[in-house]
Amino acid sequence: MPLLERLQTLDRRIIFLFIGLSVLVPLLFPITFPEHPSPIVTAIYDGIESLPERSIVLMPFDYDPSTAPELDPMATSLMRHCMTRNLRVCTMALWPEGQGMANNIMSIVVEREFPDKVYGEDYVNLGYKAGAQGLINTLLLSMRSMYTTDAAGTPVDEIPLMKNIHTLRDFAFIMNLSAGRPGTKEWIQFAGDPGDIPIASGSTAVQAPLMYPYYPSQMVGMMGGLKGAAEYEALLVKGYPQFKNSSAVATGLMAPQAFAHLVIMVFIIIGNIIFFVERRQKDR
Amino acid sequence: MKKTIPLLITFVVGLALILAIFIPPEPFHTMNREFSVYFDIIAVFAFILGGGNLIRVHGNKISRKKKDYKYSFVTLLGFFVTLFVGLLKIGGPPGIQGEVMASGSWFLFIFNAILTPLTATMFALLAFYVASASFRAFRAKTTEATILLLAGFIILLGRTFFGYYITSWLPDSLSFLEIPNLANWIMAWPNTAGQRAIVIGISLGVAATSLRIILGIERSYLGSGE
Amino acid sequence: MNLSPLELTINGILTLMILSFLYKDNPFYKFAEHLFVGVSAAYWMVQGVWQTLMPNLIARIFPGAVSSFLPDAVGKSPDYYFLIPAAFGLLLLTRLLPKGNWLSRWALAFVVGYAAGTNFVRYLQSDFVAQIRSTMVPLVVLKDSGGLDLGQSFSHLVLIVGVLSGLVYFFFSKEHKGTTGRISRVGIWILMVTFGASFGYTVMARISLLLGRMQSLRDWVEHLIGLF
Numbered sequence: 005m006p007l008l009e010r011l012q013t014l015d016r017r018i019i020f021l022f023i024g025l026s027v028l029v030p031l032l033f034p035i036t037f038p039e040h041p042s043p044i045v046t047a048i049y050d051g052i053e054s055l056p057e058r059s060i061v062l063m064p065f066d067y068d069p070s071t072a073p074e075l076d077p078m079a080t081s082l083m084r085h086c087m088t089r090n091l092r093v094c095t096m097a098l099w100p101e102g103q104g105m106a107n108n109i110m111s112i113v114v115e116r117e118f119p120d121k122v123y124g125e126d127y128v129n130l131g132y133k134a135g136a137q138g139l140i141n142t143l144l145l146s147m148r149s150m151y152t153t154d155a156a157g158t159p160v161d162e163i164p165l166m167k168n169i170h171t172l173r174d175f176a177f178i179m180n181l182s183a184g185r186p187g188t189k190e191w192i193q194f195a196g197d198p199g200d201i202p203i204a205s206g207s208t209a210v211q212a213p214l215m216y217p218y219y220p221s222q223m224v225g226m227m228g229g230l231k232g233a234a235e236y237e238a239l240l241v242k243g244y245p246q247f248k249n250s251s252a253v254a255t256g257l258m259a260p261q262a263f264a265h266l267v268i269m270v271f272i273i274i275g276n277i278i279f280f281v282e283r284r285q286k287d288r
Numbered sequence: 289m290k291k292t293i294p295l296l297i298t299f300v301v302g303l304a305l306i307l308a309i310f311i312p313p314e315p316f317h318t319m320n321r322e323f324s325v326y327f328d329i330i331a332v333f334a335f336i337l338g339g340g341n342l343i344r345v346h347g348n349k350i351s352r353k354k355k356d357y358k359y360s361f362v363t364l365l366g367f368f369v370t371l372f373v374g375l376l377k378i379g380g381p382p383g384i385q386g387e388v389m390a391s392g393s394w395f396l397f398i399f400n401a402i403l404t405p406l407t408a409t410m411f412a413l414l415a416f417y418v419a420s421a422s423f424r425a426f427r428a429k430t431t432e433a434t435i436l437l438l439a440g441f442i443i444l445l446g447r448t449f450f451g452y453y454i455t456s457w458l459p460d461s462l463s464f465l466e467i468p469n470l471a472n473w474i475m476a477w478p479n480t481a482g483q484r485a486i487v488i489g490i491s492l493g494v495a496a497t498s499l500r501i502i503l504g505i506e507r508s509y510l511g512s513g514e
Numbered sequence: 515m516n517l518s519p520l521e522l523t524i525n526g527i528l529t530l531m532i533l534s535f536l537y538k539d540n541p542f543y544k545f546a547e548h549l550f551v552g553v554s555a556a557y558w559m560v561q562g563v564w565q566t567l568m569p570n571l572i573a574r575i576f577p578g579a580v581s582s583f584l585p586d587a588v589g590k591s592p593d594y595y596f597l598i599p600a601a602f603g604l605l606l607l608t609r610l611l612p613k614g615n616w617l618s619r620w621a622l623a624f625v626v627g628y629a630a631g632t633n634f635v636r637y638l639q640s641d642f643v644a645q646i647r648s649t650m651v652p653l654v655v656l657k658d659s660g661g662l663d664l665g666q667s668f669s670h671l672v673l674i675v676g677v678l679s680g681l682v683y684f685f686f687s688k689e690h691k692g693t694t695g696r697i698s699r700v701g702i703w704i705l706m707v708t709f710g711a712s713f714g715y716t717v718m719a720r721i722s723l724l725l726g727r728m729q730s731l732r733d734w735v736e737h738l739i740g741l742f
Contacts, residue, residue, distance in 0.1 A: 016420040020536045023419045027721065027728050037449035042472050069404035070411040073726025074719065100561035101407075104389050104399050111391075112516065131387070134335070134566040135328025141632055142324035145317070149325050152569050152586050156387040159586040193636040197644060198309075209719035213712045216475060217484040221648045222640065228475075229715060230722040231447045257725050262448030264415070264721040269444055271423040272437070279427045290616045294623035301624055305631025326599035327628045329571050330621060332562040333603035339559045340610045342552070359548040366552030374560030384583045388564040395560065400517055401524040403557055405730065406550040409532035412727040415720035416536055422717075432706045439710025440717075447718055464665060474711055477669045481676025482708025484645050485701070488677070489684045491641035498634035501626060509626050510619050 011278055019271060026267040030260035037262075039238035039255055047225030048204040049085070049239040051177065057090045059176035060169065064191065065109075067183035068101035071208045075181050076109065077233040077254035078206035081240050082179055083113040084251065087121060088244055092165055094175070096130040096151070098139060098186040103132040103155055105181075117250070124154075124163045131155025136186035140194035144172045173199050177224075181206040188215055192222050206232070234258050295504045302502035342367060370398055439474055446471025519737060526734030529727055571596055571603075649677045676704040 041049075055061070063082065067075045086093050095106040106129050114121055121127060130151050133139050142150050147169055153159050160166045168174060172195050180203060182188040188205040196203040202224050207215055209229025219226060227236050233254035240251050301323055308320035346360035373379075373394040380386045380393035389396050428434040445451040451467035458466055464473070500506035517525060531546035569587075573580050574596045577587035606621035608614055651673060655666040682694060683701030690698045 014423075017537065019420045019423055020416040023416050023724070027415075027724050031725065031728050031732060037452075040452065040468060042468075044472075044476075068407055070407040070723065071719075072404075072408065073729070074722045100558050100565075101399075101403070103561065103565070104396070107389055132561050132565045133328060133570075134331040134562050135324070136331070137632065137636075138324050138327035138331065138628065142321065142328060145321040145324065149321055150328055150566075150570060152573070153584075155565070156390070157385060157569075157583075157585060193640040194632070197640045198636070209715040209722065210712075213475065213479055213708070213715050214483055216480040217487050217645055217648070218640075219476075219480075222644055229447075229718050230725075231718065257722070257729075258448065260725055260728075261718065261721055262450055264724075265444045265448050265717065266450065268419050268422055268717055268721075269441060271419060272426050272441075275423045275426060276428055276437075279429070290619065294619040297620060297623040298627035298630070301627030302631035302634075305628065306634055309635045322595070323628055325570070326602065327625065329566065329596075329599040330602050330606060330625060332566045332571075333606045333621070335558045335562040336603075337607055337609060339555050340607065342555045344610065346552075356544065359544050362545055362548040363552035366549045367556045368552075370553045370556035371559060374556065375563060377564075385585075388560060397521060398553060399557065401521040402528060402549065403553050405525040405528040405727075406532065406546060407554065408723065408730075409529045409727050410547075410550065412720070412723040413532065413535065415724035418717055418720050432702055435703055435706040436710040436713065439707040440713040443711050443714025444717060447714070471714075473669070474707060477672045478676055478704055478707040479711040481673045482680055482704045484649060484673075484677050485680025485684065485705070486708075487641045488645050488681060491637040491645070494633050494637040495642070498630035498637075501630040502634070509622060 008278060008281060011274060012282075022267050022271075023264060026264045027260045030263050031257075034256055035259045036252065036255050037258065039234045039258070041235040041239050044219060044225050045227050045232050045235040046239060047220065048082075048179075048227065049225075049236065049243070051202065051204055051224045052082070052085050052089065052091070052179075053243070055089070055091055055176050058092060060092045060094060060165065060174070061086055061177045061179055062172070062175040063093055063095045063106075063179045063181065064098060065095055065102035065106040065181050066098045066187045067105060067181055067208070068099055069105070071183040072105065073257070074208050074230050074233065075183060075206055076105070077230070077257075078227050078236060079105070079109045079181050080113055080253065081233065081236045081251060082181075082206065083109055084117065084247060085240055085244075087114060087118045087126070091176075092125075093127045094130060094165060094169070095128070097132040098136055098190070099183070100132050103129070106131075107155075124158070125165055128163055128165050129155045130160075137190040137194050140172070140186075140190055144195055144199050147171055147174075171199075172201060175201060177201075178203045179206070180204070182211060183208045184211055187211065188218075188223070188226075192218050196222060230254050230257055230261055291507070291510055294510055295507070299502055299504060302498070306502075339367070339371070366402075370395070373398060439478075442467060442474060443471050446474075517733075522734050522737050526731055529731055533727075571600060575600060649674060675700065680704050 063079070065079065083093065095110070097103045097106060110127065110129060114127055131154060133150050135142065135150070139150060148160060151160055154163060172178070178191060178195060178201055180188050180191045182205055188203070188207055188211070191203055195201055204224040205215055205226045207226055207228055209231070212226060212228030212232070215223065215226055227233055237251045237253070237255050241248050304316060304319045305323060308316035343364065346363050349357045349360045374388055377384050377386060377388055378394045379397070380388070380390035380395070382390065389399065426437060428437050445454065446467045451471065455466040463469060497506060501509070528546055531542040534540055535543040568580060569584060573584050573587040573590070574593045577590040577592060581587040602621040602624050605617045609618035651670045653667060653670055653674065655663040655670060657663045679697050679701035681701070683698040683705065688694055
């Protein structure tokens, strides 16, 4: 069978195999390349750097395990950055799975790397509440109308960090980690714009292009996908060299990511060559 | 009764929330807050409704021995075990008083060992299908398709180190032609322009539909019949 | 995420079960798929009950009944206003009944009315007015030194022309002929660049998710190798 015909009838499982290998092989033999932060990512870093010490940052974890490979590295870097800068962090979730994702980041970053930080004073996890954009609307008017306790059931009035937090307007910054809806768009529509609260976003790559119209007037900055996370890691290492070894999760994954992009591009090019050759044959 | 009352509820709630934005003082402030809390609470009943529906659908499948009905046992078993473990907070250190996802709880175990791989792998499968679909369908047949393809390629290259190395030899005066810079420019300007046109269009559509709903012109959400 | 050996093993097996679909549909995949549906529905229900229903509804209507496991309810008096959302919630559940399920429309009407009321204002504010304001940028941008900033001026031109032509493309009340047709054609090109960018980012996202799974499998294999 001629090559062209063979390629036309290529079993999709062969493509699957190439994609699998393009990801797996570089993962087994890790290499890293320097990252060059883009302005939209640098804006978040600068935003957090400009906050006064002890400011309270709200970090809604609006994602589930399906998008954790993209958003966990962002959450990790942001949490490290906030803790190093002596900011206070309050987490919550519009997604039911978000509570587990927040717990995970707190245990692997705050509890291990910052053992001197005290739960309730330096960080708190308010957990999940139902309502999506309705919840944001409620919190803009009154936090305690919905968050009467933290995720573990401790009354909010007994948590020192929450003492002066009555509405979303009392947060200095909202750093949303978002995998879709409800997520960054709703935070901008229901909190950022009406409450005049600075919002930045860690978005999945699928969502990132949709969020660009809000930047920079309605959204301080954005990390888009694994690339955005890797850029933020580079910024963090540049500003705080003590994280050189730990802050490299997304950076380490960018090599397999690049090879997989290349394989997909090669397949698209082959597909187009087949198309043009076929068209020429038909024209004849 | 079956349609008039729902239409009245929609009208009152919708109008009150619009008025609350323009007339912040009482009673609209309280109405805005209380309606929001009610909305959040009703949302939970939707989860319960979803669970109930799942039992009904798979129970039906089993009782009528429909195709693949045996797998419905797996669904129901997974559902009831997770529900039992979660509602009783089994295994968590402080028991029923602690967090449902407390370290050591069986619910957290289900989250880590079962829910996480299942949901993550389901979405990871798409990587393979995106590649296969691109190979078969992504053709530069027309000018429009060629523009789409070129933009996609610049982004795919520009978001990796390949993009840097391919064009890093360009002199500083032409640095704007470096692939990563081109990718950033595409995202910041043409992409923003296109997305903004879509966003503006959608916002007008949402506003018009919302008004139609509040005024009772749009009633499809109530279903058919009396 | 730090997993115990047992969690890692179940995690790995279920990952392989789902990935087996790449070869063809099979009983292992079907098992995992059906388990996913059941577990995720229950997970959402449990989170809804413990994080919202108990503290925000039950603890407010019957604080005495739940004070033994919800410290926030201790000493609180009942707030009977919350019977209203409780009633709406229960009405929503009538959808499951063979008769009288029309009552669920009342709850649905509340939800739809709320969404319509809030969306009307928020979409107009954030996605209409704010977007138009952000598009009003100068076409001639000067550098600090006084000269013309060609790059920035061109970018602004692309933004303004792109938004306007994109909107013309979506304007279906006038036939796309003549000048309108030419402008809408530019709109299509801009939208094609937008979709191309979205395509690139979507590929990026899917590969990232696959990477996460591969990492998880690698951890499991390393654990298995460690056993021997």
